Every structure is written in structure tokens, then in C-alpha cells.
Amino acid sequence: MISIRGLTKRFGRTMALDGFTLEVQRGSVCGLIGPNGAGKTTAMSILATLQLPDEGDALVGGLNVVENPAGVRALTGYMPDFFGVYDGLRVWEYLDFFASAYYLPEGGRNRLIGNLLELVNLGDKGDCYVDLLSRGMKQRLALARCLVHDPEVLILDEPASGLDPRARAEVKEIIRQLGRMGKTVLISSHILPELAELCDRVAIMENGRVVVSGTVDEVTAAGSGSRLIVVEVVEGAGDLARWLAPRDGVSLAEADGRSVRVFFRGDRNEQAALLREIVAGGYAVTQFHEVRRNLEEAFMAVTGEVNGR
Amino acid sequence: MxxxxxxxxxxxxxxxTFRTPLIVSLYLLVVGGLCLGYIYLRWRHMPGFYQPGRSRELFITLSMVQLILLAFVTPGLTSGAISxxxxxxxxxxxxxxxxxxxxxxAGKMVSSCAFMVLLIVATLPLYNVILLYGGFSPGQMLGVFAFYLVTIFLFGSVGMACSAFFQRTGPSTVAAYGVVFAVMVGTILLGGFIYEVSRVPGPVPAPVPVISQLLQDLNPPVVMMRILGEGAPFGPGRDLVMPYWGIYSAFYLLVSVLLLxxxxxxxxxRRAGGRTTWRQ
Structure with missing residues (x-):
């Protein structure tokens, strides 16, 4: 549904996007992760037809964002990372304005607005002035605005930023519901555990390009190539950590009570070989297992590796 | 439709909002205050009667005050439209x-112009006070109103263009007022300067250079005074290709449309050829 190939965008000497490539399948929820300045917002604003790329192609639903921006806009709902609302407009007037801006017929607009407000849990706020809503409510109203023309694709740039946990949970639930409705969602966020829960696929960006992409499991496994293994022994955890530290494939070994956390580069056979060596070394091993890293750790590992840290 | x-x-x-009736009231208070104050001063010097011939003077004063107020209000309304x-x-x-x-x-422009037209229409009862005593024709009054419409369109589109060019409303407003000042005052100063420089002292009046003539035809206060039957500030006020009001209307309507x-x-x-795009 979204196909981006070799997208490049410069702002003066700053390279915001440098060969950015990404595929998002129809009906999937794809998370875009990256540190500040990685190029997430630039990529999203190009997809939303707000900026032109210097090089490369971006297609939404098969339509090129440069050649057919009007067609792309009809297919796309865009929520920027920062947005304002109009003073002196009621909630239903705000949505009615955007419905008219998409040239939706007047008949049936009231029902549409009612349904959208119900979807985002603002059903009782239709007559409130938008500038008086709380931040969480404004975010949900912005989601409703994105949906006013029933787009197939949603581009959500940090939709839960600056919200309290309760408001975040509400926004998250709405996005989950949109995924169930079959919308294709491209979402960026700094709250990585939440992305892991929401997304079918994630892409980690750094320096204007995608470094790793795939399902959440694939990306967390990819990390930097090193796996976190916990070895629990009856006694002598400190000795074991010192014994492991200089061995091949071990980048870090640290004792933590009766266990040792080992960052080890190697496949399953090499893990088995390491276990045999530890046992042969005279350590009484009670547990030896790999700890699955979460998305946040994978993100730190991947972006750290790209930057040579 | x-x-x-x-x-x-x-x-x-x-x-x-409450702001709109407040602005209309303040506008009427200023224009009406000046108008009634003028009548009062005239009456005070010759109590007991009002000279109908003075109403023409009052009409000119009122029209000029209104033009100056337009020059202040219109760019202020549009210079923040986009920014x-x-x-x-x-x-x-x-x-x-x-x-x-x-x-x-266009939506923003029409909305701002509609508000200005409301301000002008709201002052019509004040013109009725003057019309009561005569001194000018209804045709001249219509001419002044048509002139106001062209001028509102011009000042509005200047504000709109500044608003689209500048990222912030502050610089946009300053620039818009600068351009309006250049149109209101700069054109006549430059036209007069060129006329004086090119004039050969002598008993025979020198012909007005085309550029000076054009500049005075593009100066709003001069054009309005000529609509009211007053003479041109320098030279006999000859026509260039078309009458002065035609030049004024055609030129400024074209400029306004181009600015919009x-x-x-x-x-x-846009592609980022320079350092920034409008989104920054």
C-alpha cells in the first residue's frame, strides 16, 4: 500500500532523508522508530504530499506523491506531530469544515460526524469549542479529522506524544481499532513498548534511512547481532563473569547476584559450545537461557551500532 | 452553489466573536466622531445656521479619513491570514x-474584504448626513465606494502576499504596512520629485513626465480627490491611454490578482533548492 524507494531530501547541507526505502503492506500497522532528526517527520510529510523529495519515489496505493498529490490526499489521512485547532469553532463545526474541505456531500455529514465522534470517544463533546478541549481530546479529535474522508492509509506522526498515560491508552486503543478496520497505518512514536504492542511491522530509522525493518520479533532479534544470555550458577558468579569476559564472542559479562549477564555474538550451536565450556570450567550451572530483548533495547543497539557506539 | x-x-x-462588533463600533466612533466634530466646529463659528457649501468639504474630509482607516485596517486583517x-x-x-x-x-481574502465592506457600509448613514445638504453628486459617492473596493482589494492582497512570504505574522504585518505606505505616500513623493527634477523654470508650465503622471494616477489619495472633482497635484492631469480611474483600477486589480x-x-x-522550505 505504501512503497518508498530511495527517497532523498536535503535541507541546505542537512541530509534529512538519504535513500529511505520502506514497504508497508495493505492493512498492516507499521511503526517508524528513530531518534530525533532521523527523518521520520520528513518522510511522513512527503507521503502526505506536504514536501517534495529531491530524489526517489514514494507511492501510496500505487499513486505517486509527486505526480498525483490530489489522488494521494484522497487516500491518506495525515496527523502531524504538532498541530493546532481553530479558535471559536465547535467540535462538530471543526469536523464539518474538514468534511467540506474534502468535498463530502452535505447529506449524511451529521451522521458521519456523529459516528466519528463516537469512535474517538468524544460523542458528548460535539458542541464544545475545540480550543477548550484537553490535549488528549484534541489528539482524538485530530484522529477523527484524519478519518473524515474514510482514507485507506493513515500517517500518524507521534500521535500520543505529550499525553498522560490514560490519554495514551485511549489513543492506542483507537489506533488498534483502526487496524482492525483494515486501515493501513504508518505510525511513528518514541514510546517504543507501545509500538511493539500496536504494530505488525516496525522499521528503525537512523540518519535518514531504514536500518532494520521487519516484524517486531525479527527486529528485536536482529539487534546488533549479540544476544543477551543469563547464566545462573550455584556460586562464583563474579569469577565466572571474569572468566567469560575475554572469551571470543563475548562483548560484555557482568555478575548480578548468582547470575551472569553475557552479551554473546553467536548462533545456537555456539551458545551450546559456550555452555559446555562453562560446565567444563567447573561451574555448577543451574540455568542458561537467552533473554529476548524488547524493542527499546533493539532500537538502542541498532542506532548505537550505526553511529559507531 | x-x-x-x-x-x-x-x-x-x-x-x-465579540471582537467584530467592537471593531465596527470603534470604527464608526472614529469616523462619526470626526464627522460630527467637524460639523460642530463649523456651527460653533457661525451659530444658528449651517453652510450647505461646507458639506462638500466635509465629504472630502470624511472620504480621506475613511481611506486612511482602510489603509490601517485592511493590511492588518490579511497580513496574518497565512502566517x-x-x-x-x-x-x-x-x-x-x-x-x-x-x-x-481566495476564501481568506474574501472573508477579510467582506469585513472591510461591512465597515464601509456601516458608515453609509454618516454620508446621509452630508447628502442632506448637497455639495456632491450620488455618482461621485458611488465612484468613491467603487474606489474603496479596488483599494481594499489591493491592500488586502498586499497583506496576503506578505503573509504567504513571511513565516511570522510580526514581520509580515510590518512589511504589509511598509508597502501600503509606499503606495499611499511614496508614489506621490516620487512622482513629485521626478516632476520637479525634469521641470525647466520659466513662465510656461512644463509638461508632466509620463512617469510622474503615471505615479499620481496610481496614488490612492490623488485618485480619490480627482473622483471628488479636485485637480491633480501637479500638471493638468491629462489621461494616459485611459482615464486616471481606469489606470488605477486596471493596474491595481491586475497587481492584486497576481499577488493572490x-x-x-x-x-x-517546493523542492528545497534553498536552505528552507515553507514548512520550517
């Missing part, structure tokens, strides 16, 4: 809709 969505929203926002949307971060969500940039600019089209073009995404 479907109303431009931006126009409808702007109207809704503008005419709903304020940027500052409030509402522009991006507007641009991803199916609205065309020219439609957005340019403003709309500024809203379209």
Missing part, C-alpha cells in the same frame, strides 16, 4: 485536504 469552505469557516469564526495558520500549526492539516491553495487564499496567485503558489510544496 457551494460556498468556499475556508470562507465559511472564516466568516463563522470572525463574526461569532497565523503556520504559527498555530493549522496550515499543514489544511493543505492535505482537497482544497486548492488558490481556494484557501503568487501567494497561492507559495503554499505549494
Amino acid at each position: 457551494k460556498l468556499n469552505p475556508v470562507l465559511l469557516r472564516e466568516m463563522r469564526q470572525r463574526f461569532r 497565523a495558520e503556520r504559527e498555530k500549526q493549522t496550515l499543514n492539516v489544511l493543505l492535505v485536504t482537497r482544497l486548492k491553495p488558490l481556494g484557501i487564499v 496567485v503568487w501567494s497561492a503558489a507559495r503554499l505549494k510544496p
